[in-house]
Amino acid sequence: xxxxxxxxxxxxxxxxxxxxxxxxxxxxxxxxxxxxxxxxxxxxxxxxxxxxxxxxxxxxxxxxxxxxxxxxxxxxxxxxxxxxxxxxxxxxxxxxxxxxxxxxxxxxxxxxxxxxxxxxxxxxxxxxxxxxxxxxxxxxxxxxxxxxxxxxxxxxxxxxxxxxxxxxxxxxxxxxxxxxxxxxxxxxxxxxxxxxxxxxxxxxxxxxxxxxxxxxxxxxxxxxxxxxxxxxxxxxxxxxxxxxxxxxxxxxxxxxxxxxxxxxxxxxxxxxxxxxxxxxxxxxxxxxxxxxxxxxxxxxxxxxxxxxxxxxxxxxxxxxxxxxxxxxxxxxxxxxxxxxxxxxxxxxxxxxxxxxxxxxxxxxxxxxxxxxxxxxxxxxxxxxxxxxxxxxxxxxxxxxxxxxxxxxxxxxxxx
Numbered sequence: 188x189x190x191x192x193x194x195x196x197x198x199x200x201x202x203x204x205x206x207x208x209x210x211x212x213x214x215x216x217x218x219x220x221x222x223x224x225x226x227x228x229x230x231x232x233x234x235x236x237x238x239x240x241x242x243x244x245x246x247x248x249x250x251x252x253x254x255x256x257x258x259x260x261x262x263x264x265x266x267x268x269x270x271x272x273x274x275x276x277x278x279x280x281x282x283x284x285x286x287x288x289x290x291x292x293x294x295x296x297x298x299x300x301x302x303x304x305x306x307x308x309x310x311x312x313x314x315x316x317x318x319x320x321x322x323x324x325x326x327x328x329x330x331x332x333x334x335x336x337x338x339x340x341x342x343x344x345x346x347x348x349x350x351x352x353x354x355x356x357x358x359x360x361x362x363x364x365x366x367x368x369x370x371x372x373x374x375x376x377x378x379x380x381x382x383x384x385x386x387x388x389x390x391x392x393x394x395x396x397x398x399x400x401x402x403x404x405x406x407x408x409x410x411x412x413x414x415x416x417x418x419x420x421x422x423x424x425x426x427x428x429x430x431x432x433x434x435x436x437x438x439x440x441x442x443x444x445x446x447x448x449x450x451x452x453x454x455x456x457x458x459x460x461x462x463x464x465x466x467x468x469x470x471x472x473x474x475x476x477x478x479x480x481x482x483x484x485x486x487x488x489x490x491x492x493x494x495x496x497x498x499x500x501x502x503x504x505x506x507x508x509x510x511x512x513x514x515x516x517x518x519x520x521x522x523x524x525x526x527x528x529x530x531x532x533x534x535x536x537x538x539x540x541x542x543x544x545x546x547x548x549x550x551x552x553x554x555x556x557x558x559x560x561x562x563x564x565x566x567x568x569x570x571x572x573x574x575x576x577x578x579x580x581x582x583x584x585x586x587x588x589x590x591x592x593x594x595x596x597x598x599x600x601x602x
Contacts, residue, residue, distance in 0.1 A: 197467040199242045202227070203234040204471055204484050216489060219382045263289060264300045275445075277301065282474040322354055322434075327490040329353040330386040331435040332360075332376075332397070334367050335442065342454045347442065347462070348375055351435045353390075355486035356475060358438065359383050361466045363459040369396040369410045377494070380417075384490025388420040397421075407530040407556065415552050416498045441469070501552055507537035508547075520547075521561055531556075 202220050206213045206227065217227035233241035267280045275283070277294035284291045292300075323329045335347040346367050350360035360379040364371050391397045396410045411421045446465045452458040470487075474480040503509055510518040516529035520538060527536065531551060538547045538559065545561040 196242055197463050199230055200239060200471065201467060201484075203230050203242070205487075205489055206231055207234075208488055211489065212491075215493065219384075219489075219493075260284075260289065260292060261300050264292075264297050268301060278476065278480070279474050282480045283472070286474075324354065326352055326354045326357070326486065326488045327384065327386045327492070329388045329390055330359065331390045333392060333435045333439070334364075335439045337367075338447065340452050340454055340458065345452065345455060345458050348372060349435055349438055349442070350376070350379055351438050352386075352483070352487055353434060355483045356434055356438070356478065357483035357487035358466050358469050361442070361462045363455045363462055365455060367396060369408070372396050373410060373413060380494035382489075385417055385419055385492040385494055386490060387492075388422055389414060390422050390424065393423050397423075407528060407551070409530055412530055412534065412551070413498075415554050416501070417495070418492070418499070418553065420554055445469075501535055503535070503537040503550075507539060507550075509535050509537050511535050520559070523561070525559060527556075 198220065202216065202222075205211060206216050213227060213231075214224060217224055220227075230242060263284060264280055267283055268275055277296075277298035280297050281291050281294045291297075329352075331351045331353055333349055335349055337344050337346040343365065346364040348360060348362040348364050348367075349358070351357070352359055359382075360375065362375040362378075364375060395408070397408060397414075407415070407421075414421050442465075446461060450461075452461065469483070471482055471484040473482065475482065478486065508520070510520055512518055512527045512531045512534050514529075514532050516532055517524050517526050518536065519525075527549070534551060536556070537550045539550065540546075541548055541558075547559045547561070548555055549557045549559055
């Protein structure tokens with residue numbers, strides 16, 4: 188896919204940082220970013236010799252400034268605070284300045300500088316209560332995805348789609364969408380998959396377009412079916428428990444504080460340009476307390492599972508009982524009409540006998556989607572595939588333990 192013309196320098200920087208990670212498949216990475224091997228190695232060479240300045244004609248402050256006066260230090264503290272929309276506190280500013288070569292005062296001193304200049308009103312409470320943090324062991328084991336609440340533009344509305352890697356907190360996608368429809372979401376997520384590959388599991392809430400747990404006939408949505416066909420395990424958080432997606436929820440708070448507060452955008456392209464610029468800062472510059480003040484880019488590695496441009500064929504085992512879901516969302520099995528859900532219409536599913544006589548597990552591709560209990564006499568009871576219950580049971584081990592916060596600030600997991 189070609190570069191986004193409004194963020195080409197940010198994308199070049201992201202490319203070289205990912206390509207320089209140990210074990211990175213550079214040829215595959217260049218292909219995903221839509222550039223030739225020659226161009227890719229050209230940017231790597233320029234970055235190695237000149238650093239970030241080699242990727243664009245822009246000024247860069249020297250890493251070390253031994254002759255800076257106290258006034259200069261104070262001015263830099265205020266500049267960093269202003270640059271990040273008055274959202275960074277003393278510790279983040281201290282780490283950022285130290286990273287850039289400054290002889291940095293203590294975070295408490297920086298906080299006092301901000302207080303003297305009346306810069307702490309927006310973030311008066313910067314010390315959350317106790318919490319317990321959980322994360323996946325490796326990148327791409329689990330991605331969290333959600334729509335942040337939409338907001339008005341001068342022309343239209345923006346629905347930010349966010350995709351976060353659970354292990355590294357790397358922001359894989361921050362997309363300014365015109366709506367939250369299935370087609371829009373799939374198109375934007377395809378762009379993310381082509382760049383970073385496929386995760387093993389995706390965690391989402393229960394709302395559209397990826398879920399509709401309030402509609403018993405829906406079972407799986409068309410969007411979920413697409414993800415499962417790609418070999419991605421679909422899980423959902425418990426209803427009314429946003430802390431299950433704590434990292435993505437925390438990302439939304441940071442996005443609001445550092446990008447959206449006190450700003451307005453003309454249209455979606457302008458909004459996307461701001462998102463692209465800030466995503467690069469978030470991934471590669473902004474220190475994260477949860478990562479010992481490292482950056483997500485230091486922990487993230489692109490997935491080894493490449494996105495297939497054509498969906499793979501569905502294959503089941505020789506002992507599976509395969510049935511095709513009809514247009515109304517039903518299958519015929521053991522002389523019974525059994526409702527599966529319209530989201531899986533025209534799709535083959537596999538039924539497998541369990542250790543209980545008359546009970547079969549139902550599978551679509553590699554994911555178990557429910558159970559069928561033929562011992563129940565009423566067709567509406569014995570034939571219903573309990574998708575929601577099964578998804579919660581399966582997701583408990585994969586998704587529900589992603590965050591188990593404690594204390595009154597349980598949903599305010601730090602980044």
